[in-house]
Amino acid sequence: DGGITQSPKYLFRKEGQNVTLSCEQNLNHDAMYWYRQDPGQGLRLIYYSQIVNDFQKGDIAEGYSVSREKKESFPLTVTSAQKNPTAFYLCASRGSWVETQYFGPGTRLLVL
Amino acid sequence: AQSVTQLGSHVSVSEGALVLLRCNYSSSVPPYLFWYVQYPNQGLQLLLKYTTGATLVKGINGFEAEFKKSETSFHLTKPSAHMSDAAEYFCAVSAARGAQKLVFGQGTRLTINP
Numbered sequence: 001d002g003g004i005t006q007s008p009k010y011l012f013r014k015e016g017q018n019v020t021l022s023c024e025q026n027l028n029h030d031a032m033y034w035y036r037q038d039p040g041q042g043l044r045l046i047y048y049s050q051i052v053n054d055f056q057k058g059d060i061a062e063g064y065s066v067s068r069e070k071k072e073s074f075p076l077t078v079t080s081a082q083k084n085p086t087a088f089y090l091c092a093s094r095g096s097w098v099e100t101q102y103f104g105p106g107t108r109l110l111v112l
Numbered sequence: 113a114q115s116v117t118q119l120g121s122h123v124s125v126s127e128g129a130l131v132l133l134r135c136n137y138s139s140s141v142p143p144y145l146f147w148y149v150q151y152p153n154q155g156l157q158l159l160l161k162y163t164t165g166a167t168l169v170k171g172i173n174g175f176e177a178e179f180k181k182s183e184t185s186f187h188l189t190k191p192s193a194h195m196s197d198a199a200e201y202f203c204a205v206s207a208a209r210g211a212q213k214l215v216f217g218q219g220t221r222l223t224i225n226p
Contacts, residue, residue: 004155006155031212033213040121040218040219041218042202042216042217042218042219043156043202043216045213048212048213050212058213088153090155090156092156099144099146099161099163099206099214100146100158100161101214102158103148103155103156103157104155105154105155106153106154106155108153
């Protein structure tokens with residue numbers, strides 16, 4: 001089945017620690033996105049990538065980093081510089097010439 | 113630039129009643145409009161979308177939405193609510209051409225009363 005997978009489902013971060021969230025898609029989509037969701041604030045764009053080895057900052061990129069070494073993979077690292085990382089993180093992808101984004105199941109990040 | 117306003121962060125209806133979730137958008141170019149649904153602790157699922165053509169769009173689970181350019185609205189409706197419709201709903205907009213990003217509304221949580 002084609003789709004987007006995110007792992008882990010839950011992730012716990014200790015203070016000062018970097019953690020990486022995985023996002024993989026087998027839809028052959030060129031564009032991939034990371035969003036952060038907080039209660040009552042909708043979805044906010046962290047980073048997005050239109051092609052391999054290229055990515056752009058979204059609206060709230062501070063404290064996060066990404067890489068796009070393969071078309072199917074777009075991992076997000078939450079660095080120690082992100083002081084309020086507790087949130088639900090959603091990965092999405094989009095094919096060329098279409099505007100619809102398809103979402104993964106999400107990763108919930110909690111701080112110990 | 114695009115923006116989306118969803119009127120009402122919480123909407124509560126009785127089972128069998130009409131569901132109406134409001135979405136107004138702002139866009140300097142012809143927009144593409146989307147409604148997504150999110151069940152607890154899950155990702156977003158596309159309900160329906162408007163790109164071009166017919167302004168009344170039908171989606172999954174009996175939902176539909178009408179694009180009204182003069183009112184800059186894209187309200188979501190369902191004639192008869194079901195308990196399984198309880199979820200959070202997001203309206204989103206993108207520029208019709210070449211847009212790389214979606215802009216989301218704040219979301220509306222729909223509660224269904226038995």
